[in-house]
Amino acid sequence: MPTVTYEINILKNKRYAIHARLSDGVGRIFRRKTGFTITKSNWDIKNGLPKANDELEKRKRNKLIELREEIYNKYDLALLDEVEITKIWLDEVVDTFFGMRKATDDDRLLIYLDHYIESILPYKPQKGKKKGVSKRTVQKYHTLKEKLSSFEKHKAKQYYIKDVSPKFAIEFDKYLTEEEKLGPSTTGGYIAALKTMCLYAGDKDDKKNHPKVKNIGVYSGERKIKTILSLDELETIKKCDKLDDSQKIARDWLLLGCNTAQRVSDLLGLTKENLKVVSGSEVIDMSNEKTGKELYIPLFDEVREVLDKYDGEFPPKISDQHFNRQLKKVAELAGLTGNEYGELNNPKTNRKEKGEYPKWKLVSSHIMRRSFATNYYGKYPTPLLMQITKHSTERQFLEYIHKDAIDHVKQFEYEIQKNKVISN
Template sequence: MASIYLLLQSKKSPAVIYIRLRDGRTLDIKAKTNYHIDPINWDDEEQRPTKKALKDIDIANLDTDLATLKTDLLKDYNRSKGVKVVDAQWLKDFINPPQEQEKHPDKLVDYIDTFIEFKKADVKSSTITKCNVIKHLLMRYQEHTKSTIFIRDVDAKFKMDFEKYCISVGYAPNTTARNIRFIKTFCRHAKANGVETHYQLDSIKAKYHKVENIYLDEKEIEAIEKIKISELTDGLENARDWLLISCYCGQRVSDFLRFDKSMIRYEKNKAGDLKPLIEFTQVKTDKIMTIPLHSKIIEIMKKYEGDFPRKISDQKYNEHIKKVCEKAKIETPTHGILFDHKLKQKVEKDYPKWKLVSSHIGRRSFATNNYGKIPTSFLMYITGHTTEAMFLTYIGKSNKDIAMELTNYF
């Protein structure tokens, strides 16, 4: 018959109360309880607090808890005997039942919602939007393949099949590479939460392809500046001025279209001259930026009584600047990819350059036109690139280009 004992193993106060379970010669196990007592108040023979100590309400409650523990242990042992492995770990688990781990989805599409829930307080809404875009892309891929993708299925073969599908439905190679990197991020996050992943996950590589870095050179920017006002509608003139501002400030469209005169302050430089600076917080990075305003921007602002042009939506700006560049006769045949509405797919070929102009072109034009004129570290500060390698890739500089520029110093 099983016997249960309570005992102390230390004379120091407070001492841990141990519980011991014996059953003949086959079982003798012991574990710490969550209870403590001053050894002075413990009766070894009675295996409980002394009668004198029981006058204290807290010790009386302890005595009751210990009696309940012994009763519950005996009941659980009788239920487990012959059914479970009863050993020291079993006794420890009885005293402190292991917490059940939260079970996370093992299906890739389902886990994206879990990832968003974890990250929604730490990332931009644009990142959440990207996650949902990839989720719906994966749903279409599953429908196409008539399969369900589990996180443990994300291996080299999945990567190859998913790439083929994305290219077949018109996604650009670099967009596909970005999506695969996001999928790897989802899987790694799942792995950290105990979800099974494939052993090939970390070896999956999504390489970015070199693309045509489209920018406006200085002659093209000058041509935009010289468009006759009579050739532009009020809306196109407003967009033209924003385009020129972007080419002289190097900021993202999400930032420069928010500029207003309240962000400007004047500071003296080392020569004692007052220079205009604009301070703002970047939407993408939350980084507080302070950059000088180019004299060309100051000239444009004079048209608007010291303020910036009228506010315009990103979409309308993107539409208008194509027309502005067409008016400026920026027609150099340029390789690119555009969606063909008749064919209902993206087509890669040479187009007149103005057709490939988008809201991002001002930032790249600023970086490219000023490379070699302004120290690269200063340019990186303005554009927000964190490494020189990223910056050089952004402006399309290859190792050969850099080597040729170095020949000027040899």
């Protein structure tokens, strides 16, 4: 048989929160805040209820007795209807009893997250004239929803937007770290995305936020290890004569990627139709017709050299998976066998681990965009490079290639010396 009792837990300023405690008689215990608080001196330890020593405490006492009877009645009905008794079930009984919001309303965290993904993100204004967010951002929020859903199951509790507080963020962070085994940069990204959504809900959709949601701390985690292919290494790969035909195609796509800063999904989709002449200049046209954003990438000599191999066209099509598999073999055959400090995924733990690894093992399609940004930094004005890498601020760009404040000094020194040579 079930048993419903009340407990008190210390809050602040010598006040205690009153919790309902449901024991289902088979070893499971569920607790839920009632919303009432009390001083310890007004608590009837023997009966587990507020003392009836003044009108306010008497009303609390009577209300809690009514709630206890309601839980018993709902419990009996749940058994008849074969409804599972859980923490969520207890939450709904208490919410309904006190006339609080139900678990199905649109302030539920997961329900609002669906609304945010489907109805807000596609139209959310960005800097400049752009409307809507990137596919990567949409995917991040879809994954955030999966993680929050798992978190609710782990806690056996449903959450509302108003529940997202600094304490909630810490508990969610702890869950992602300890249960999902995610690294700090990944968990930090989820916390930041969650905070952004809740702030938008409170500001634009008139939802009730937790009063301290702005105090949620966000972080990017420790710096990721920067692995790139230097210009010398790219030259070595370009001159390698040990490759078969399939590996040569992968090698040529790699050279294109490292000289256009395109992600693999965009790179491997390029066709001759992307090659255009705009205002007398030959470019790769990466303009987005949907957003109206123009992006033209100049044909560096290294790009022209690859295109010339294929009579002015791009190399034959290959899949992302095949491309990544071949890249490591290409780098190994090119002699990139020396050890370098980096990160590799451990298939047993499915987490990246830092260490010394042969350089060829660290090569993947993700290396291309950062290689471009790093290799061309200082050779061309940073704003021009940012147009190609799609970084919105110089700070983001410099963090991406791990450049610090002192690098500005070095770049100034380089420009000063260059100008002296030109003037002489």
